[in-house]
Every structure is written in C-alpha cells, then in structure tokens.
Amino acid sequence: MIPHPQRYGFQIADKRETPQTVADHETLMREGYVIFERLLDEAACAAMRAESARLIGGSGRNAFEGFRTQRVYSILAKTRIFDDLIDHPRLMALLDRVFEPNYLLSQAQIINIRPGEEAQALHFDDGFYKIPRPRPALGAAAIWAIDDFTAENGATEIIPRSHLWGSDRSPTREQTISCLMPAGSVVFFLGTLWHGGGANRSSRDRLAFTNQYCAPWLRQQENFFLEVPREMTRSLRPTIQSLMGYSIYPPFMGMVDSMHPKRVLDSPE
Numbered sequence: 423m424i425p426h427p428q429r430y431g432f433q434i435a436d437k438r439e440t441p442q443t444v445a446d447h448e449t450l451m452r453e454g455y456v457i458f459e460r461l462l463d464e465a466a467c468a469a470m471r472a473e474s475a476r477l478i479g480g481s482g483r484n485a486f487e488g489f490r491t492q493r494v495y496s497i498l499a500k501t502r503i504f505d506d507l508i509d510h511p512r513l514m515a516l517l518d519r520v521f522e523p524n525y526l527l528s529q530a531q532i533i534n535i536r537p538g539e540e541a542q543a544l545h546f547d548d549g550f551y552k553i554p555r556p557r558p559a560l561g562a563a564a565i566w567a568i569d570d571f572t573a574e575n576g577a578t579e580i581i582p583r584s585h586l587w588g589s590d591r592s593p594t595r596e597q598t599i600s601c602l603m604p605a606g607s608v609v610f611f612l613g614t615l616w617h618g619g620g621a622n623r624s625s626r627d628r629l630a631f632t633n634q635y636c637a638p639w640l641r642q643q644e645n646f647f648l649e650v651p652r653e654m655t656r657s658l659r660p661t662i663q664s665l666m667g668y669s670i671y672p673p674f675m676g677m678v679d680s681m682h683p684k685r686v687l688d689s690p691e
C-alpha cells in the first residue's frame with residue numbers, strides 16, 4: 423500500500439519494472455528511504471577518494487554547510503568520475519516510479535565531513551518548494567558512502583517514515599537513526615524525509631557524494647546550462663544530458679525557440 427499518491431497516473435518505463443524495483447519502491451514509499459549496499463567496489467571508491475582530494479578546497483561557509491565540512495559543487499563541469507552514480511540503473515529504476523518521465527538532476531556535490539564537525543540541522547531536501555505537507559515528494563536524493571559510514575564519523579542521520587509527516591510536525595535528534603553502511607553503498611530517500619549529516623567524532627574524514635533529483639516541471643537547484651560548457655555537454659551521454667535539462671516536460675516546458683532543447687547541442691555555437 424503506497425501511503426501517498428506519489429504517482430500522478432503516468433506510465434512507468436517497462437524496461438526497469440523488475441521484482442527488485444517493485445520491492446525497492448515499496449520500501450521507499452513505506453519508510454521514506456532505502457539502502458543499497460556495496461554497489462561500488464573498493465577500487466571505484468579509491469578512485470573517487472583520489473579525485474575528490476584533487477577537487478576539494480576550503481570549508482563550509484555557514485552552519486548548514488558545516489564549518490568543518492568540505493563541499494565541491496558544479497560536479498558535472500569538473501569531473502566525469504561520478505557520472506555512473508548520477509544515472510545508476512538502480513536509482514533510475516526508482517526515479518522512474520517516483521516521478522513523471524524526464525525528471526531532472528537538481529544538484530550534485532561532494533560532501534567531506536571532517537573530524538570535529540557537529541551534527542547538521544535536520545531538514546528535508548525539497549523544503550524550498552514551499553508547498554504544505556503532507557504531500558508527494560517533489561525531490562529525491564542519493565547519498566553515496568565513499569568512505570564507510572559509521573556511528574562515529576558522521577553517517578547521515580534520518581527519521582524513518584518522516585516523509586509522511588505534515589507541516590505541523592518538527593523532528594528531534596532522538597528520533598533519528600544513522601545510515602551505517604560500508605563504502606560503496608548508497609542511501610536513497612524522498613525529498614520529504616527529515617535527515618541531516620551526523621557529527622564526526624572520529625579522527626578521520628567521512629567522504630560522500632550526493633545527487634539530488636526533482637520532478638520534471640520544477641526549477642533545479644543548479645543551473646547546468648550556465649555551469650557546463652556546451653562543448654562538454656555534447657560529450658556527455660544522453661541520460662545525463664536529459665537529467666541536466668536537455669529534455670522536455672510535455673508539451674513544451676524546456677523548449678528553445680519552440681523546439682526540443684537537444685537541438686541546441688547539434689547546432690554551432
């Protein structure tokens with residue numbers, strides 16, 4: 423039984439409709455989150471750690487970003503190493519069931535929580551779409567553990583089933599559980615689920631990559647058209663181009679000169 427009418431009566435792409443997807447989706451809609459363990463092997467995580475070290479610099483600018491947390495934004499313009507996480511088939515299969523076709527990537531970033539960081543304020547990711555709750559999720563997010571997520575190092579904290587709460591309910595830290603998972607795993611949750619980064623009481627960094635999505639008719643957090651040069655966009659695979667916004671929400675949201683925006687990629691500058 424799906425608690426919220428998350429579906430608006432659209433067709434789900436048949437190609438990703440497997441018993442595994444049905445089970446994942448049931449868990450997601452019941453609990454507000456689902457964890458997939460070890461989707462990445464140690465070699466992949468090691469390569470992502472090395473690439474993150476190359477990109478990381480500076481620290482958070484406010485308490486929400488975390489003064490001891492390092493973030494790298496505009497990922498699509500900076501590295502190709504996370505592309506496979508952004509359109510990972512296990513996530514896309516779920517997104518196919520949560521949103522209408524041509525849902526969008528809203529943002530992607532590296533989050534490195536350093537030792538001594540305090541717990542982040544609890545929040546839900548689609549809260550900036552100011553529509554009262556309870557309501558279907560307008561966004562969804564994945565947080566990939568590139569390092570092991572432990573009780574000491576700042577594993578993401580979530581409140582199971584809080585995606586069902588109305589606007590009148592506020593979270594407390596006591597209601598949270600930690601997403602303890604080995605490196606290479608991912609927690610995927612609805613944009614309505616209350617969560618936050620944990621405190622890092624360990625002596626080592628906690629590296630994560632996060633990719634957030636939104637319904638195809640909403641404004642994305644990142645402006646990929648300005649961030650990613652057109653020449654670079656041309657070299658990306660079609661799924662990523664579509665997630666960036668080179669797609670249409672029928673009949674014409676996203677158009678360029680009354681045509682599909684992908685035509686821009688085929689034209690000279």
Ligand SMILES: O=C(O)CCC(=O)C(=O)O
Pocket residue numbers: 486533542565576577578579617618619620630
């Ligand atoms: O790093 C995490 O575990 C969660 C971060 C988060 O939710 C955010 O920055 O919005």
